[in-house]
Amino acid sequence: MFAVIHLVHDEIYFTSIGNFCNSTRKDEFSFPRTVVGWSAYSNELLYGFPKALAECSNDTGSPMFGPPHKLQYEFTLSDILENISSSSGDLLQLAFSTQILTSQPEQLSADKITTAAQIANALLQSANITKDIAVAAVTTISQLLNSSEERTQERDVVQNLTEALDKFSLDQHNNVSLVVQPNLVVQSIQVPTNTVWIQFTALTGRSGNFVANRINLHTNTSELTAAKGGSTDVQIVIKFPPVSPQSVLHSKNTNHSIGFVLYQNDRFFRSRAFRASSGTSRRVISANLGQESVLHVEMLFKPTAVPNASLYDFACVSWNYTLKDWTTYGCSKVNHSADVLRCFCNHTTNFAVLMSFRREFEYAEALNWITKLGCSMSIIGLSLTITFQMVTRKSRKTNPTVLLVSICMCLLIFTLLFMLGVDNSYKQLNKLDIQEDNILLPSDTHKEWDRGPCTAVAVLLQYFLLGTFTWNTLYATHVFLMIRNSLATSPSHFTAYTVAIGWGLPAVVVALTLGISYRVDDPLGYRQEEFCWLAALDPKGNFDFKLPMFWGFLIPVAFMLIFNTVMLVCFAVTTGKTNPHLTSTRHTSMKKKFLSSFSLAVVLSLSWILGYLLLITQNQTMYTILNISFCVLTTTQVVNVCTLYCKSLWIRASAK
Template identity: 35%
Template sequence: MPGLALCLLYNLAASLNVCLTYPSTSLDFCENGGTWEKDGCICPEQWKGLRCTIVNFCKNSTYDNFHFGIITVGKYGPSIEKCESNTANAGFPKATRFCNMTVYGDIILENASKVNCDQTLESLAAQVENITENSLEISSETLLLTSDANMLTAQDISFATTVVQQIFNTSRNAVPEAKKIAVATVSQLLDAKEDVFQLQFRNKTMNYSLSLMNESLFYPNIAIQSVALPTEDTPQPVTVLFSVQRGANDILDSQQTYIEINEKELKPEDKTELQILINTTQSTNGKFGFVLYQNNKFFQSKTFTIRSNFSQRVVACKFSDGEEVPNVSVEMIFKPKYNESQFQLHSYACVFWDITKDDWDTYGCQKKPNNNSQFLGCQCNHTTSFAALMSFDYNYSYPDSLDIISKIGCGLSIAALAITIIFQIVTRKLRKTSVTWVFVSLCTSMLIFNILFLFGIENSNKNSNRSSEDDNVIPQHDINPPENHTCTVMTVLLHYFLLVTLTWTCLNAVQLCFLLLRAMKPLPPHFTLFLFLMGWGIPAIIVSLTVGIIYPLKGALGYRQEIICWLAVPEDGNYLESPWLWSFILPATIILITNAVIFIIITVKVLWGRNENLQSTKKSSVMKKILSMLSIVVVFGFTWILGYLMLIDDHNVKIIFNYLFCIFNTTQGLQIFVLYTVRTKVFQNKASDIFNSMSSTIGRIKMPSPTKISLHSEVYEMIRSLPNRIECFRLLEQSPTIEETFLSESDQSNSRY
């Protein structure tokens, strides 16, 4: 059975990228889980440096009987100890600890702060009236209660947002230290899960960019920086350039951003990720402030749906007094960040966050192409929060080596299975039996699946070139491939016939077990009919239920993938809701376990045991027993076990089992042909007759008289005796194998019903 389907299946799962060959630079150069992207290593947040070898975390620690795990620099880490079940904050950490880095680059742990287990975010939000007097205490408690972002619910974020907004409300007169802590709270909120952010409180977050302009602050998910414009008696028009450089990981720090005044144009470099140039044509005094959000979780759109896990940064720029600068021109460039092995950029839109609509809009913004193809250019005539909303097409590329192996293996299997099926039907009189329908059903389903796989596994969208959109129009989705109903139908057929093939391997095992353990006695009445109903009916029920449940809820891409026409694999790791698990992996696992149990029984009791009812007058050799075991292994589908070994978390091991899986499963039809057709006496006799007929035909053809030459005596004698040697050639006769016995006896049993 084709192995590329399962190979590519694992490839789309982020954690099981086993089919594509990683660049050698990533494996040999980047360490500690770092990945190579174009011109450098992208490190996990706990590592940094050229090769991801520099520690960026605080080790496990203990403070006042509180235990803490590894904490990333710039973040607060929760304690292992949790609030008791009888407290208001049951399950929340009892303490938090901050991992800091000094100006000299030393990583230190701050003292732990104890959490009030009876104080909740809801109760803190209710204290906003007293925030002027207790701003530092309320801000600190909010920070502590949001330190474990994975535990936050939509209500928790709503309450925390209310507190933070009031702290930055100038009328509340919160102390400066409370505002700094509130920025850290915002950074922690941006680590929360995407689905807990609700639209009803999105408008509250926009006031941050008006309030956070007094100082330069850097936290893992948010950076705030401001610049004072020159104060002159005669104010002059100025330009302000805000740049963001690529870091070693996805954590923001003070080394990544900088501001320059009176720069006339954008000046991107290789490591530039974002630049924004504000050009005022009228005189201006005051400050310009910038807020950089690491992701767009605070900007949940009703018109633009995100399906990928690519983080899209948002940059906000405001004049210090919150006033709109007249006659301003804002130029921006964004470097798109996405998985280039799976996607390619289709189009983008230059947008700003409209507070009145509580959504993205394009008014006053347009695309501005630039000379550097690495960047997306935008231009707007106002200052606010900006982003480039990108849409992607799938990169329909497949591993060449595995693709070739699969096509060659499938081609050989198709030819071999067709010959096997014809042989079983045509030679039934010579074998003096009826057709072995259970075995033929297995070969037929496998043949159909191989044909469907060879000609239908690739999505036809691969050959459709969609032109990118030049207009500044907001796309509906970040990943929006064209509909392809043919691919959906092909997925249904592949799903069905692969399940049918696996089911027939199990039914062949059941029938063989019945025949051998019952000493070749006749099968029960209507046994074959019962097997037929199971072999073709159970897979139909599974596929029908899967399509009927998944398709109305999640659409075509909830059931299938886009890269190939095969079952969808969840990118978020939620396999419990995946059709891939329930409608394929689970049935396949049950079938393989059943086949393994039957194989052990047959091996112990029949092949290597002593069963008086099955004793042959001719003793079988060890080699014949091994061949019989190999024949059973092939028809029982045990080569699929290699697919489970591909889950081993070692790249080199994955590659080895990847190729083994593809080779053995794509050639399974060829293996059946060799073991169940070529090795039979009927086929060998027919092949011998054909060979002799061809030899006789060649012998009757008159060859031109050769030129008389002098030959060495030994060479002459060898050539003279060659016709006699050809006449004496015969295929070796073999004694009956367990395969022949199984096919013959099962035929005779079936012919009685």
């Protein structure tokens, strides 16, 4: 369980013979391959728990499992706590049983976690503690660090447990100098009084867990020394006040007692002021010197790797047991880089680095000439159609003019905005730009405040594209009603209704979308950062049905298309019957208008869905295919609009 400690030329290092105990069968139990210093649990189960445990050690010169320790299956955690409190039963056996009962921490309830923490606390403070009991207690605590999210009732219990670990790390009489478990390291050391510096370094193994041969101590080292390649995960250097020769002479037989406790995560240090919204965790290191004073403490932390995000800022903090939270008091940030973060503090306690991360964005390329050509042709065709409709409005009824001009106007404004404003002009640069001030961070996720223009473009794009579909649906409804009721003109008050619905419905949808999803301090709940359009993807790049792209755009458009499809079916049934009130010419004209209106809605849907895919596609081949398809469909819109709305102009010109 313990590595051998050597002190040569002011350097303390650890040696280990072999790294693993191979899987084996001992007595009636079989144990899996295990790292030296860790406990292995038997493959045989009893009521869902391992029947026994065995420690992998190299005390005999080669890695091998020690004698198995069986689970006292008649005891629950509550029974064990009661026995320890009443000083009845075999303390070592109770410690081993607790360790086994907490070997599956993800299945523990809040009450069992609390009870297990109380047992570990009692074991560490027991007057009868031995090396084996201490190891079992520390192993139990290491396992609890893997338990589920902390409940409120646990806060005081785990805080007491961290204080007990601090005291235990200073205690030398139990002959426990180093305990290394996957999530917890407890190091006790005594150094001569004239020691000026001491350095503690920890490197996690490939699995991310702590292993004994990667824990190192150095004395009289005056600075932080990061390992090559930035592989050092945590490092702390303590400087003691200078000692006068007289003091050394009078205290030549005394030593500094120093204790280090290193936690794999901050499970026992839950903050109210700092929120880990992205699920990150922080390593916590404690330095304990008892009544000894220090000049200063320097620390090095390796930044946490967060997928699809980069480090934005960090804060050097220490745990305040009175506040029960992190504080920056007495700590400051010093040199930092992309590989290491350095801190300076003027006291010793539990230290950590709180980090905030900013999402990394891959911005779409500016619209190339193919897309610009297609949009330009659409703009020309729409402008001609609007001009024709306005010039010839007196020769036709009012209602069709309002409908047709509104459709073309919405689509024209949308196309102009898409060409000129969809690219985000305020791009976030993913560079390391750490603030100098050491300020307590509110969250591990940095959110940029909204600068305005990109959100405004996204709002207008959503409004006018929804308006285009809405007015197209109203036009199809108008044509259908005229055919269904055999009317030469629109129903009364139809214009007022269409204006209210055509301009009002998109406004209501946009207002609801903004009210539900938009925040000034988090605009990406409403829009995307890569370009100025509705948010659609989660941080992992998957389509998120909770974001506005789905319910603020795709759902309303889907309802409109379904409505148009239903009307198309009804239209087919109606026109399939002989209607004496409609002439053949009028019947054919109405049929073509309705089918053209429906086809326009389909082309609109396909073209702008492809436009959305065009902006988020990274594959160059797919980008080219989508770009050409988008261009074809946008130019098809021009043909469709001109054919539908300017045909009478061509007929009149031919007649002349």
